[in-house]
Amino acid sequence: MSIEESENREQSGEADEEQQKAAGYLASWQRCQADFINYKRRAELEKQESGKAANAGLLLALLPAFDDMERAFAAIPHELEDNSWIDGMKLIYRKLQSALESRGLSAIQCVGEAFDPCVHEAIRRCEGPEGTVVQEMEKGYKFHDRIIRPSKVAVGEGEERNKEG
Numbered sequence: 350m351s352i353e354e355s356e357n358r359e360q361s362g363e364a365d366e367e368q369q370k371a372a373g374y375l376a377s378w379q380r381c382q383a384d385f386i387n388y389k390r391r392a393e394l395e396k397q398e399s400g401k402a403a404n405a406g407l408l409l410a411l412l413p414a415f416d417d418m419e420r421a422f423a424a425i426p427h428e429l430e431d432n433s434w435i436d437g438m439k440l441i442y443r444k445l446q447s448a449l450e451s452r453g454l455s456a457i458q459c460v461g462e463a464f465d466p467c468v469h470e471a472i473r474r475c476e477g478p479e480g481t482v483v484q485e486m487e488k489g490y491k492f493h494d495r496i497i498r499p500s501k502v503a504v505g506e507g508e509e510r511n512k513e514g
Contacts, residue, residue: 405492457489459500470499477505
């Protein structure tokens with residue numbers, strides 16, 4: 350074996366070694382880049398979720414006032430229903446309601462639906478089809494796809510059972 354061949358083999362071995370190092374560095378860099386992209390995605394999702402949680406807390410604090418307004422409108426005497434001041438208050442209520450709905454708040458529909466403990470809170474049983482929501486005591490709400498307040502409902506216990514008992 351000549352000196353020249355020996356040097357070529359050494360250089361070839363060094364070149365292979367350097368290519369392996371370069372391939373290792375490239376793979377490491379690609380993993381770091383993928384980790385960073387995943388980190389950015391997770392951070393953005395966490396930011397969105399914390400914003401939704403803050404908004405849900407605010408909405409939850411506003412719901413009792415919303416309920417009071419609905420009860421007040423339901424209790425208006427018949428002779429005052431055409432009062433322009435009351436019409437103005439109803440208009441303000443509807444504007445507030447539409448603003449909240451456009452941000453993701455929605456009322457849970459429950460009367461006539463099958464009782465679902467994930468969405469409804471049963472506070473009493475009464476005559477009606479068994480396992481069906483017969484009456485809504487307090488409106489429940491969802492914010493986007495998350496329940497922020499379950500509906501408080503009366504659930505039917507079945508007509509036959511009620512007549513026998």
